[in-house]
Amino acid sequence: MLRGNILISIILWIIIALFVIYPLSFLIIESLKIAGKTHYYSIQNYIDFFKDPYYLKTFGNTLLLAILVLITTTIFGLPLAYILARYNLKGKIIFTALILLPIVLPAYAGAFALIILFGKMGIVNLLLLDLGIIEKPLNFIFGLHGLVFIQSLHLLPFIVLSLSAGFTNIDPSLEEAAEVEGAGSLKRFLTITLPLCSPNYLAGAVIVFLWPFTDWLTPLIFGLQDFLPSIAYINIAYHFTDMHRKYMGIVSVVISSLICVGIFLASKTWVERKKYTALSKGTTLEGRVIKPKILNKLASYCYMLIIAILVLLIPIVLGLSAFSRRWVLQPFPSYWTLDNFKLIFLETPVLLKNSFLFSGMALLFGVCFGLPAAYIITRTKVPGKDALDFIITLMLAFPGIAVGVSYLLAFWKEIPLATHWIIMPLSLFIRRLPYFLRMAHASYLQLDVSLEEASEVSGAGKFRTFSNISLPLLLKGVFVGLVMFFIMAFQEISTAIFLYRGGWETLPIGIYLNWHRGMEFGIAGAMAFLMIVIIFILLLIVARIGGGILGAAWGSSGGRY
């Protein structure tokens, strides 16, 4: 049986080597090339990067953006998480679902909606102009503040989810003890509750903090190029005859990848060292839930409502443009049509088909890889399993642009995969690899080994045990993982944009092409609207099966990686 495990492990390693290590090594090699010289490698590009005040400025800007986004999401997310986790309020489920909406929305779709709403000739400005309140359009969103706003809105759920998971997991007896000792509610919150959920917070905070280092599209939509991932994209996509520009772009990709991986690992070690383990698990599934006083209740509702409205504006505005055509210079559309949807469903159904096909295939790859990988990591003592776990988890931190560019470099000549559409699902699978694995992993951990052992003692083989005992028991967690994987693959763009060719476009690429490179923002709006609907339906399915939307969106790992 041990030999079987080793075989599986070897196969998994081959896949990792071929689709992760091999392409990423190309990225490093390319970054060491020097323009105008063949077969000559040096770290000159890196020296140029750190000597050039412009690149340092983009680096500083990105860092500033990351800090601002983290602060904003934390300030707005903390009360929200507390309300959701602790207060016993009616309609909490609906609010939770609404507040989670941005997680399923591609960030750039939110940016488009924001421009329609708050742009120089957007709804608000036009209304103010029409009413004669202002003479000239005001600038609401173009600039760093707009970027911070939209990214914070997009990333807020990550903080809320991780924090509320933390609040729920705390043993109520600890807080009660503090109360008995005479600590006031604020003191109790600051000295007991917050420190206890800091590992959970950090898990969400890392995702939030790393986001500006990977998102190149949103800054570009706001007309801000001076961010590390954006300048990397522009340098690579528009280098033309200037090879140095391309190499500098790749250097930027490598550096932002290194930053992401570094911060990710640092926080992971910190969390592991700081993890609080209570000997007695005195908590229930819901954790400590209290009935708020009437004033608190009112304030909570107001707060949730404000956030929900902000979040809901995105699908509403996208919906308005989806059902109208060429709606410009009017506060509200005056012409309603289904043309955009007709176009998506009838004239170019290939985008919709591709989206489902590629995400579906990626999902299939994900299952074929994820289940055995989760098994190897949790249930066996195969040498190198920790390294396997480590590399897969690391993919969480890798920017999509790094995967996209490295695939384009690696799978061209020797292994010409990039000429076939299979590259699309493959890259999606690799990019979203950890999502499914973490979910399967967590389910495996929850599954009591004794059940499997009993099966084996009774004479069933390893495989039979797996299919008759483990799989049915794992099913729920695995299913949630599947759907989450599908959702994440469905809205992926930053890798796919580098690899797609005519005929391989997916819905997110269609949105990008119709808005950013074309004039048809009605169609882009309709596509984004359709995506929201599809993903939201999927999320509701998960919520029903996985029990609770909070758990569904975050997985049973409870906010830890």
Place this chain on the structure above:
Amino acid sequence: MKKRTILLTFTLICIFLFSARLQAAEKVGWVGPVYKELSDSLMKGFKDYYKRTYGKDIEITFVRPGGWPVCVDKVRAWKGKPDADVFLGAGAPAFEVLEKEGFLIPFKPKEWDKIPEKWGGMKVKDERFMWTCFAPWIVTNLYNERVLKALKLPVPKTWKDLLNPIYREYIVQTLPYASGTQHEVIEIHLQSFGEKEGWAYNRLLAAQLARFSTGSVDTTHMVSRGEIPIGIAQPQMNAMSARADGYPVRDLLPDKTILVPEAVGLLKNAPNEANGKIFIDWLFSLEGQKYVLEGRYFPARTDIKFSNWEKEGLTMAKHAKEALGVDSFWDLKVGFVNYNLELATKRWDEVNRYYEFEIYRKWRELKSSLFLIEEVEGEIDAAKKKGIDVSKAEAKIKEARKLFEYDGAYAQARLTASQARTLLVSQTR
């Protein structure tokens, strides 16, 4: 018995061959930066023509990875094993690069003689048949007439008009390395105003910008939506196209510009070379040229009159006539720059890099420096009106402006402007 076997074998072979032929569908591939409307229109037209003429379907693939520099790079990435047959679109500079790097083979389309050789001093087709223009256009700017009207601003007519402070924050352009058209606009400035004045102009224009867009289509988009009312560096047909869609935009033909001979060329080692040739021949036929117009580009043949086509029922011919104000593209009267293509191609990267390093990257510094100079200039003018002798301050601020415009020494210009202000204060005392 034997006869039957032979017959059966023959039939089987026939069926086999026939099905094999069915499987090996005819193909042709295009790569290039043309807009979707054109590629859609040409696809429709050529498929129809192919079916009619050869009795077979043809499968067309079209790759448009981005603006023309990106397309050229795509061809380069194919490393002589192209995944397309025809490079469709882009002006002479792109084809010069492709030819120089050996990615093209010569091909003379049947109706080659119907295309003018030169126009306003600019090459329209290649005498070695490497490329031929099928859809000419002029580099223009774009404006949103409704927004300009709402802001009570006049329409700028010349390049210099755009420097008027009333347009500050109402102009958008992209980076020269993100768009071939934008690059050409800068080259136009350099070649028509002279290098020194050309860069000075670009510094001043940069101070007028609301922001940099990510590409020329992004610019069109922002102007059409009214986000920013004036867009620099636009292909001429964008105004016609956006107008046909109902956007309130108009073409802004500047006083000095160039022609972009949007051309077609055959790629070396093309996998479907024969079909590529059939396509190029068709593209220059009257039928192909009609599909070019339907695809919202101007047709290139000299024997085309829009009014005749309008009578035939082509609605786009009407839009074209109205957008251009003439009956054939070649009847246009434009102030062309004596454009040195060779020089432009040679210093392509150099110009882009200069713009990026000296203007784009220092954009903020540039603006704050210019705004201070303008402030001090205003103060000096006010003092002058009061009859105060401000000659020293005036000389100093002129020095500051020179430092700003010609040397691009923004920090130093700012310092000099502050010194001029100090001088002014001491002189008025």
